[in-house]
Amino acid sequence: MDSATSEANPAPAAGAEARPPLLSTAAQGLKIVVVGGFGVGKTTMVRAVSDIRPLNTEETMTRAGEGVDDLSAVRGKTTTTIAFDFGRISLNDETVLYLFGAPGQERFWFLWDRLFAGTLGAVVLVDTRRLEDSWYAIDRLEAHGTPFIVARNDFGGPPHTTDQVREALDLPAGIPLLDCDARSRESSKNVLLTLVNHLYDLSTARSAPENTP
Secondary structure (H helix, E strand, C coil): CCCCCCCCCCCCCCCCCCCCCCCCCCCEEEEEEEEECCCCCHHHHHHHHCCCCCECCEEECCHHHCCCCCCCCCCCCCEEECCCEEEEEECCCCEEEEEEECCCCHHHHHHHHHHHCCCCEEEEEECHHHHHHHHHHHHHHHHHCCCEEEEEECCCCCCCCHHHHHHHHCCCCCCCEEEECCCCHHHHHHHHHHHHHHHHHHHHHHHCCCCCC
16 A cells, blocks of 8 residues: 555545535534654545645755655655644534644654643554654653544554554553554544544543442
8 A cells, every 4th residue: 555645635526525514503622633753644634534625834845854854764755744734524413623733743843732732632643664753742642641542544564463553652451543544534534533432431431420339
């Protein structure tokens, strides 16, 4: 499978399904952040799943980035996010997710703390060929106390079992880990639904009365 890195969405084909407007019944908006290493497909996921034309701050990579950005694993990448991506998806008649894709390069990590403000949950997108690039994202989310799930984007690299990935990332059993294709709207939507269900489970567990003898 080809790399699922950020590429511009083509114009919708004739007869293609139009993406819906925000419903008047929408009553609950949740801020979600998509984080991960450089070139793991964050912009691609936001573009694929957004109901609106997403806002992005991608710029063409130039010689100024040579020696700063490590392109060894993403040699075909020609653009990079320098601030954040923004999109929106309605999960149902009442629930809307506002999606923020964080920049992946280390030189832009200072922006993450601001993006995390008001965030209810996060998706950590990983490339199993470069799992170490995900450690910082997980560390920052844990430091902020932000609930998250991990989605393994399919780049066609060497196969790893979910147990191997979980062990490599030191993920507790309670944190969902699933496979996805960031280019696919349905696959990306499934990732977001998994996160929302995880947040609901955490909220329910916190609100449940403690057992009494």
